Amino acid sequence: QVQLVESGGGLVQAGGSLRLSCAASGSIESIHTMGWYRQAPGNQRELVAAITTAGGTKYEDFVKGRFTISRDNAKNTMDLQMNSLKPEDTAVYYCNAEASKWPYNYWGHGTHVTVSS
Numbered sequence: 304q305v306q307l308v309e310s311g312g313g314l315v316q317a318g319g320s321l322r323l324s325c326a327a328s329g330s331i332e333s334i335h336t337m338g339w340y341r342q343a344p345g346n347q348r349e350l351v352a353a354i355t356t357a358g359g360t361k362y363e364d365f366v367k368g369r370f371t372i373s374r375d376n377a378k379n380t381m382d383l384q385m386n387s388l389k390p391e392d393t394a395v396y397y398c399n400a401e402a403s404k405w406p407y408n409y410w411g412h413g414t415h416v417t418v419s420s
Contacts, residue, residue, distance in 0.1 A: 305329040305409040307398045312414030315388055319418070323383040325398030325411060333402040337374060337381045341394035341416075348397065352383065365391075388418045 311323040327334060338353030338361075352372040353361045360372055371384040381398065398411035 305331060305334060305400055305402060307400055307409055307411035309396065309398045309411045309414040312396060312416045314417045314419065317388060317390055317418055317420050319388050320384070320386045321388065321416060323385065323396055323398075323414060323416075325381045327379045327381070327398075327400060330402070330404070331379050333404045334400045335403060336401040338399045338401075339372065339381075339383045340397045340399055341392075342397070342413075343391075343394040346394075351396070353399075354381065385416070388416075390418045390420045392416060393418050 306328045308326045309323060311321060313321060315321050336353055336355050339351040340348050341351050342348040350363055351366055352370055354372045354374045356376060369387045374381045394416060395413040396416055397413045400409045401407065
């Protein structure tokens with residue numbers, strides 16, 4: 304089993320920055336890709352960015368140039384640096400880990416990000 308704990312959410316004004324962190328523990332050797340998802344009220348959960356064990360990254364178009372995902376495999380952590388935040392970035396942000404063993408997919412409990420206009 305893998306446990307994921309997010310931190311770093313909060314309230315920020317539009318144009319500001321926040322840094323989210325995700326700490327993984329447990330059977331971390333089974334983890335390969337990690338990612339950040341978000342879910343705004345009334346919306347489906349959506350991918351924000353993902354990063355492989357080797358450091359390959361993927362960003363959704365709505366965060367390209369503003370958000371940066373990073374990962375420290377030695378510390379078992381993953382961060383999301385969010386700059387130039389917009390009110391539409393307001394959501395609960397979830398850490399996700401894909402693993403090579405059942406149940407293959409893990410989620411954190413989420414951290415709230417609120418961007419005021």
